[in-house]
Amino acid sequence: MSWEDAQAYAKWLSDKTKQPYRLLSESEWEYSARGRTAPGTYPRYFFGDSEKEFCAYGNGADETKKKQVPGASGWTTLPCASGYLYTSPVGSFKPNLFGLYDMHGNVWQWVQDCYYDSYNGAPSDGSAWTSGACSYRVVRGGSWLSLPQYLRPASRSGNSTGIRSDTLGFRVGRTLTP
Secondary structure: OOHHHHHHHHHHHHHHHOOOEEEOOHHHHHHHHHOOOOOOOOOOEOOEOOHHHHHHOOEOOOHHHHHHOOOOOOOOOOOOOOOOOOOOOOOOOOOOOOOOOOOOEOOEEEEEEEOOOOOOOOOOOOOOOOOOOOOEEEEEOOOOOOOHHHOOOOOEEEEEOOOOOOOEEEOEEEOOOO
8 A cells, every 4th residue: 555545545535435544644643653642751552561461552573483484483472472474354353442453563554744854943833844855754653574663652663655665554643513
């Protein structure tokens, strides 16, 4: 799924439902993934710091892959087994505190923002950063193939808008009006 495919789907869904669907901004995605509203220090994952518990909440590079993917025996993986070799069905794991599923792993999720190496100059109001060179867009959340360090809510990467992969997907949002 490319960023362009995700944009086309959001437009199609908006046209079909007459509601304004879109990709989340990067800051909306991270807020949603963390599942917390109080200020302070957050754990590594929304459920805590234990990598052993990860497989109850998401699908990343774990013991299932280490045992079954050719050449993966030397990988640094999560010390648990999700039971899924590749992608898992949506909702296969426990939700976060906001009731959102699949915020960690399964597929990297495209967001609206252009990719920059740092947050210097990024919007501070939660909106997407859409100015400048936007041939690369941000992906968040990690995938079924991601090592533990890429499955944290703070982890981010960028990809070309036209690239398609079985490790890329998206999540749509809708701005509600009072």
